[in-house]
Amino acid sequence: MKTKEQILLETIENATLEEIIELSEELHPVDLLEALQDYEGNSKDLLDKFPDEYIAMVIDEAELDEKYEILSLFPQKQKQEIISEMSSDELADMLGTIDEESQRNLLDGMEEDYREEMEELLSYSPETAGGLMATEYIAVKESMSIDETLKFLRDISPNAETPYYIYVTDDHKVLKGIVPIRSILISEPKALVKDVMVQNVTTIPIDMDQEEVSNLFQKYGYMAMPVVDSDQILMGVITLDDIIEVMSDEHTEDLYRLAGLDEEEEVDGTILDSIKSRLPWLIVNLGTAMLASTVVRLFDDTIGKVVALAVFMPIVAGMGGNAGTQTLTLIVRGIALGEIDFENKKEILKKESLVGLIHGVILGLIVALIAGLWEQNLVFGFVIGAAMLLNMVIAALAGFFIPLLLKKLNIDPALASSVFVTTMTDVLGFSIFLGLATVLIRYLI
Amino acid sequence: MKTKEQILLETIENATLEEIIELSEELHPVDLLEALQDYEGNSKDLLDKFPDEYIAMVIDEAELDEKYEILSLFPQKQKQEIISEMSSDELADMLGTIDEESQRNLLDGMEEDYREEMEELLSYSPETAGGLMATEYIAVKESMSIDETLKFLRDISPNAETPYYIYVTDDHKVLKGIVPIRSILISEPKALVKDVMVQNVTTIPIDMDQEEVSNLFQKYGYMAMPVVDSDQILMGVITLDDIIEVMSDEHTEDLYRLAGLDEEEEVDGTILDSIKSRLPWLIVNLGTAMLASTVVRLFDDTIGKVVALAVFMPIVAGMGGNAGTQTLTLIVRGIALGEIDFENKKEILKKESLVGLIHGVILGLIVALIAGLWEQNLVFGFVIGAAMLLNMVIAALAGFFIPLLLKKLNIDPALASSVFVTTMTDVLGFSIFLGLATVLIRYLI
Numbered sequence: 083m084k085t086k087e088q089i090l091l092e093t094i095e096n097a098t099l100e101e102i103i104e105l106s107e108e109l110h111p112v113d114l115l116e117a118l119q120d121y122e123g124n125s126k127d128l129l130d131k132f133p134d135e136y137i138a139m140v141i142d143e144a145e146l147d148e149k150y151e152i153l154s155l156f157p158q159k160q161k162q163e164i165i166s167e168m169s170s171d172e173l174a175d176m177l178g179t180i181d182e183e184s185q186r187n188l189l190d191g192m193e194e195d196y197r198e199e200m201e202e203l204l205s206y207s208p209e210t211a212g213g214l215m216a217t218e219y220i221a222v223k224e225s226m227s228i229d230e231t232l233k234f235l236r237d238i239s240p241n242a243e244t245p246y247y248i249y250v251t252d253d254h255k256v257l258k259g260i261v262p263i264r265s266i267l268i269s270e271p272k273a274l275v276k277d278v279m280v281q282n283v284t285t286i287p288i289d290m291d292q293e294e295v296s297n298l299f300q301k302y303g304y305m306a307m308p309v310v311d312s313d314q315i316l317m318g319v320i321t322l323d324d325i326i327e328v329m330s331d332e333h334t335e336d337l338y339r340l341a342g343l344d345e346e347e348e349v350d351g352t353i354l355d356s357i358k359s360r361l362p363w364l365i366v367n368l369g370t371a372m373l374a375s376t377v378v379r380l381f382d383d384t385i386g387k388v389v390a391l392a393v394f395m396p397i398v399a400g401m402g403g404n405a406g407t408q409t410l411t412l413i414v415r416g417i418a419l420g421e422i423d424f425e426n427k428k429e430i431l432k433k434e435s436l437v438g439l440i441h442g443v444i445l446g447l448i449v450a451l452i453a454g455l456w457e458q459n460l461v462f463g464f465v466i467g468a469a470m471l472l473n474m475v476i477a478a479l480a481g482f483f484i485p486l487l488l489k490k491l492n493i494d495p496a497l498a499s500s501v502f503v504t505t506m507t508d509v510l511g512f513s514i515f516l517g518l519a520t521v522l523i524r525y526l527i
Numbered sequence: 528m529k530t531k532e533q534i535l536l537e538t539i540e541n542a543t544l545e546e547i548i549e550l551s552e553e554l555h556p557v558d559l560l561e562a563l564q565d566y567e568g569n570s571k572d573l574l575d576k577f578p579d580e581y582i583a584m585v586i587d588e589a590e591l592d593e594k595y596e597i598l599s600l601f602p603q604k605q606k607q608e609i610i611s612e613m614s615s616d617e618l619a620d621m622l623g624t625i626d627e628e629s630q631r632n633l634l635d636g637m638e639e640d641y642r643e644e645m646e647e648l649l650s651y652s653p654e655t656a657g658g659l660m661a662t663e664y665i666a667v668k669e670s671m672s673i674d675e676t677l678k679f680l681r682d683i684s685p686n687a688e689t690p691y692y693i694y695v696t697d698d699h700k701v702l703k704g705i706v707p708i709r710s711i712l713i714s715e716p717k718a719l720v721k722d723v724m725v726q727n728v729t730t731i732p733i734d735m736d737q738e739e740v741s742n743l744f745q746k747y748g749y750m751a752m753p754v755v756d757s758d759q760i761l762m763g764v765i766t767l768d769d770i771i772e773v774m775s776d777e778h779t780e781d782l783y784r785l786a787g788l789d790e791e792e793e794v795d796g797t798i799l800d801s802i803k804s805r806l807p808w809l810i811v812n813l814g815t816a817m818l819a820s821t822v823v824r825l826f827d828d829t830i831g832k833v834v835a836l837a838v839f840m841p842i843v844a845g846m847g848g849n850a851g852t853q854t855l856t857l858i859v860r861g862i863a864l865g866e867i868d869f870e871n872k873k874e875i876l877k878k879e880s881l882v883g884l885i886h887g888v889i890l891g892l893i894v895a896l897i898a899g900l901w902e903q904n905l906v907f908g909f910v911i912g913a914a915m916l917l918n919m920v921i922a923a924l925a926g927f928f929i930p931l932l933l934k935k936l937n938i939d940p941a942l943a944s945s946v947f948v949t950t951m952t953d954v955l956g957f958s959i960f961l962g963l964a965t966v967l968i969r970y971l972i
Contacts, residue, residue, distance in 0.1 A: 108727035112746055143748075235712045246691065246708075246750070263691075263708055267680045282553035300775065301557055303588075303768040305691070305750060322767050323748040329771070330745065333778040334860055340782070341856035342849060349861035350871050356882045360853050364846065364886060368893065371845040375838050382834045389827045392837035393820050396953060399841060400816040401809065403848075404787060408805050411786035415779055416794035426795050437801045441809060448813065508841060 087117035094128055102131050111140040126155040134160065138167035141176070149176040150184070162191040171216035171324065174203035203318075211295050212288045214328070215309045215318030221251045222275055224258055229271035231261075246305040249316055250279050257308055257316045259283060285310045288317050292328045297420055299325045336418060339496035340411070342367070363501070370501055374399070374508035381516035388526045390457050391519055394466050397449060398515045402473040402507030405441060409434050409481025410503050414495050417485060431482055438478025442471035461525035469515035473507055480506040532562035539573055547576050556585040571600040579605065583612035586621070594621040595629070607636040616661035616769065619648035648763075656735045659773070660754045660763030666696045667720055669703060674716035676706075691750040694761055695724050702753055702761045704728060730755045733762050737773045742865055744770045781863060784941035785856070787812070808946070815946055819844070819953035826961035833971045835902050836964055839911050842894060843960045847918040847952030850886060854879050854926025855948050859940050862930060876927055883923025887916035906970035914960035918952055925951040 084092075090113070097105060118125055129137050129152070137156075141149050141164065149172070153161055165173055165188060177185050177200065189197050199217050206212025220238070222231050231248065248266065250259040259279035269278050284302060286295055286309045299307065299322060306321045335345040342363030347355060378385070378395070385391050413430075416422040422430065446467040454463025480503045485495035519526060529537075535558070542550060563570055574582050574597070582601075586594050586609065594617070598606055610618055610633060622630050622645065634642050644662050651657025665683070667676050676693065693711065695704040704724035714723045729747060731740055731754045744752065744767060751766045780790040787808030792800060823830070823840070830836050858875075861867040867875065891912040899908025925948045930940035964971060 108725060110729070110747055112748075232712065236715075263712075266712070267677065267708075270681075280553060284555070300771055302555055303557075303771070305767070322750070322771070326745055326748070326767070326770070326774070329774050329778075330864070333774075333781075334864075336778075337782060337785070337856055337860055341852050343853050343856060347857065349857050349866050349875060351878075353878055353881050353885070356878065357885060360850070360882070361886060361889065363853070364850060364890060365893075367846060367849045368842070368890060371842040372897075374841040374845070378841060379838045382838060385837045386831070386834045389831045389837075392830045392834075392840065393824045393827060395837065395840060396819040396823060396844060396957070397813070397816040399844065400819065400949070400953070401812060404812045405805070405809060407786050408788050408808070411782055411788060412792065412794050415782055419775070419779075421794050430794060433796075433798055433801065436798050437805070440798070440802060441806060444806065445809060445813060448810075452817075504845070508845070512841070 087120060090114070090117045091121055091123075091128070094131060095123070097131065099131075103133070106132055106136040111136070111143045114140055115144055125152075129155065134163045135167045138164045142169050142172040146175055146179060150180050158187070158191070161188065166192070166196070169216055170199065170203060170218055170318075171214065174200060174213075175208065177204055178208060206288065209292045210288070211286045211290045211292070211309045211320060212317070214292055214295065214324050215288075215320050216324075217318045219249055219308075219316070219319040221249045221255075221316065222261075224250055224252075224274070224276035224279070226275045227271065228266060228269045228273050228275070228278065231266060231275060232271070246321070247308075248275075249308060249319075250275055251316055255315045257283060257285065257310055257314055260308065283308065285314070286320060287312070293332055293418075295320060296325050296328045296332065300329075332418075335494075336414065336496045339494060339498075340414065340500055342498075342501065363498075366498070366501060370505040370508075373505060374512060377509050377512045378516065381512075381520055384516055384520045384523060387523060388462075388519060390453075390462065391516060394449075394453060395512065395515070398466070398469055398473060398511045399508050401445065401470060402477050402511040403504040404477075405438065405474050406477035406481045406503040406507045407500060409438070409478050410485060410499050413482055413485045414499060417489055417495050422486075427486070434478045434482050435475065438475045439471075442474030445474065446471035459526060461522055465518045465522060465526070466515065468518060469511060472514050473511040476510050477503070477507050532565060535559070535562045536566055536568075536573070539576060540568070542576065544576075548578070551577055551581040556581070556588045559585055560589055570597075574600065579608045580612045583609045587614050587617040591620055591624060595625050603632070603636070606633065611637070611641070614661055615644065615648060615663055615763075616659065619645060619658075620653065622649055623653060651733065654737045655733070656731045656737070656740050656754045656765060657733045657762070659737055659740065659769050660733075660765050661769075662763045664694055664753075664761070664764040666694045666700075666761065667706075669695055669697075669719070669721035669724070671720045672716065673711055673714045673718050673720070673723065676711060676720060677716070691766070692753075693720075694753060694764075695720055696761055700760045702728065702730065702755055702759055705753065728753065730759070731765060732757070738777055738863075740765060741770050741773045741777065745774075777863070780939075781859065781941045784939060784943075785859065785945055787943075787946065808943075811943070811946060815950040815953075818950060819957060822954050822957045823961065826957075826965055829961055829965045829968060832968060833907075833964060835898075835907065836961060839894075839898060840957065840960070843911070843914055843918060843956045844953050846890065846915060847922050847956045848949040849922075850883065850919050851922035851926045851948040851952045852945055854883070854923050855930060855944050858927055858930045859944060862934055862940050867931075872931070879923045879927050880920065883920045884916075887919030890919065891916035904971065906967055910963045910967060910971070911960065913963060914956060917959050918956040921955050922948070922952050 094102070094105070118128070121128065129140065141152050144152055153164060156164060177188065189200060192200065203212070203217065220235065222234065246263055248261040248263070249257060250261060252258055259281045260283050261275060261279045265278045284298070284307060286298065286307050288309050288311050304322070306319050308316055309318045309320060311317050338345045338347065342360065344359035347359040413422065449470050450463040450467025453466045454460050484502045485499045488495045488497065488499060539547070539550070563573070566573065574585065586597050589597055598609060601609060622633065634645060637645065648657070648662065665680065667679065691708055693706040693708070694702060695706060697703055704726045705728050706720060706724045710723045729743070729752060731743065731752050733754050733756050749767070751764050753761055754763045754765060756762055783790045783792065787805065789804035792804040858867065894915050895908040895912025898911045899905050929947045930944045933940045933942065933944060
């Protein structure tokens with residue numbers, strides 16, 4: 083049986099020009115991209131059946147590392163046609179990933195105005211508002227009427243970045259207000275833009291970090307927000323669908339960093355990329371594990387006398403690591419969501435310490451009981467129980483303070499936090515457990 | 528100095544009715560909500576200065592557990608006025624969280640049509656398309672002209688859920704197509720809806736899980752998508768800002784489940800909630816740690832003879848757990864993003880195994896060297912090196928297979944994966960390390 087994708091590809095292969103035009107109005111470029119992935123014919127010939135405007139949309143939708151791959155299929159002149167139809171934000175992202183010569187070639191082929199715009203977009207860091215924004219927006223003057231605005235819209239026939247808001251600027255491009263699309267639709271034709279516009283606009287500074295931009299969008303729920311420079315001059319627009327990508331990327335980054343993976347690693351990447359991503363962390367971990375080993379080594383005499391200590395070492399380390407990771411994850415997520423501030427920090431610390439203490443008492447008692455019965459030695463039960471109790475509190479404190487300290491040092495709290503936390507619980511947990519055993523050794527043999 | 532919030536609150540306290548009307552057009556309800564959090568006066572009196580429509584917007588924006596808290600401030604009659612202005616999806620969410628009697632009271636006070644609609648919304652599971660959608664949408668007929676559509680829009684003056692698309696339905700409410708708002712703005716007034724509408728609409732089945740809905744939005748980048756039943760009857764609309772919340776919740780769930788936290792736990796929650804969320808996982812972990820201990824116990828004779836084995840145990844366990852978590856996290860995220868399918872599964876397994884093997888060789892050699900020198904015993908170096916090598920491969924296999932197995936059993940792959948993975952690496956790692964040492968014991972003493 084043929085798949086949906088195969089049917090689509092065959093339809094395209096056999097389509098007349100007219101049918102293609104019709105198809106390109108109905109077919110989402112993402113679906114064509116997906117079908118192309120398994121296409122065994124010549125992708126260029128297939129894409130070439132579509133108008134350049136549609137090819138531009140396909141490239142707009144492609145993953146960052148595929149964009150230029152698709153564009154390269156076409157001759158230089160057609161390349162220029164295609165990129166002139168691309169969204170400015172996607173084009174800037176693509177230009178940012180290619181070698182300098184290809185970039186220069188494409189820029190040189192652009193019309194001067196657009197080239198200058200693109201060079202400006204390229205100058206912003208990709209992870210800031212400037213790197214996210216598109217420069218396609220619709221601006222009108224305060225003195226225009228709704229009817230004039232509608233005529234103006236029909237004339238310029240906006241595409242690509244759908245206009246959810248119309249921006250109102252003065253002669254110096256300073257943002258004066260915005261008109262939501264619904265106001266245009268429902269206002270009387272004779273009303274003036276200045277009467278229907280919203281003046282108190284939440285704007286995004288051009289150098290704001292993308293995570294903060296994303297938080298603003300999540301807070302207010304707007305479909306698009308204007309980006310301004312320090313003089314309130316309108317520079318571009320960020321739309322909610324860009325934020326969806328930012329959120330997904332930031333999520334991946336959080337998860338990966340907590341696990342000791344480079345955020346660039348891909349699940350279907352190469353072996354070399356995986357090793358580059360993970361080996362450094364494993365080596366850091368080897369270093370911290372050695373630290374724990376060194377602690378154990380300090381007490382090898384004691385272990386030689388009471389081998390049961392070695393038997394219970396995995397419990398001390400494992401439980402401490404897990405409890406620490408719980409608190410750590412909660413704090414890292416709370417920081418990312420902006421839920422931890424100066425005021426509730428103390429409350430959270432108090433809560434986490436108490437939770438650690440209560441867990442320590444409960445788990446300490448259970449472990450003490452099991453170990454005491456197993457080894458037929460009450461003091462042994464006391465030693466492991468006390469170590470468990472203290473290690474649970476240490477886990478809570480480490481899980482709380484380490485990410486907040488990293489945040490204070492302007493390091494991503496997710497980065498390497500878990501390595502530090504488990505090092506703390508391992509080193510201190512073993513020290514307490516084996517130290518206590520050494521002090522009480524005469525009751526253990 | 529006064530904060531922004533204090534200034535806002537004072538402005539409201541002293542505002543005339545006229546000033547309030549003006550303010551409510553410019554002030555985002557989220558900003559009022561934020562200011563209210565630290566308000567020392569009477570919230571009800573302050574909110575009561577605003578029209579009911581604005582109070583409804585404030586409740587729409589409030590967190591789920593705060594919505595009814597705010598609504599309860601008002602007398603029954605005003606409650607009904609306020610909820611009649613709320614978004615249908617937010618109202619249904621709120622009704623779903625309150626006790627049966629209060630719910631019944633509010634439902635009974637509604638107009639019949641809306642009550643039936645609300646009862647239907649309440650019947651859908653909150654984590655499906657039906658639970659996410661709102662029922663406010665604008666539907667027109669194919670035969671209408673653009674000019675008629677514009678007049679119609681002016682008449683009904685849509686609010687709340689901004690219309691990004693107009694839906695085209697037949698007499699039986701079957702979805703025939705959609706008209707993007709930009710088509711309305713730029714089409715000739717005389718054009719007919721059926722000429723400008725898009726027919727090939729991607730629809731969402733009403734029982735689709737929210738994670739899949741979120742993936743569809745991320746794939747296509749639409750601002751809103753229609754929800755239909757099995758007869759293609761238009762039931763409601765989901766907008767991208769709802770998806771933002773879903774994404775954030777799903778991400779918290781992933782992170783929390785990987786760390787052994789209940790997804791309902793909040794960073795500023797109570798001690799009791801934290802213990803309920805975490806203690807069960809810690810006890811599961813205690814069980815699996817006991818398993819590892821039992822393995823160690825099997826070899827206590829060997830450890831008694833070669834205490835250095837206990838010194839290197841933390842390295843075997845720690846490295847295995849970390850490498851396993853790396854693979855696990857990559858696979859869990861890949862599953863969530865839909866990046867792992869039947870075809871590339873084998874490729875990924877091959878890659879992960881090879882990465883594990885290469886890491887094993889590199890780290891095995893390093894550890895063998897260090898341990899061999901430290902203990903002045905080549906065989907000891909060989910034992911720990913070989914255990915490290917094999918444990919890295921085990922970590923890769925466990926990190927790969929466990930989440931995929933859970934997925935196959937329809938269990939969230941993030942749930943408990945890390946417990947299983949570290950149990951595997953601990954139990955098998957210790958078995959290999961201590962087992963090998965037992966076999967080669969005469970070269971170690």
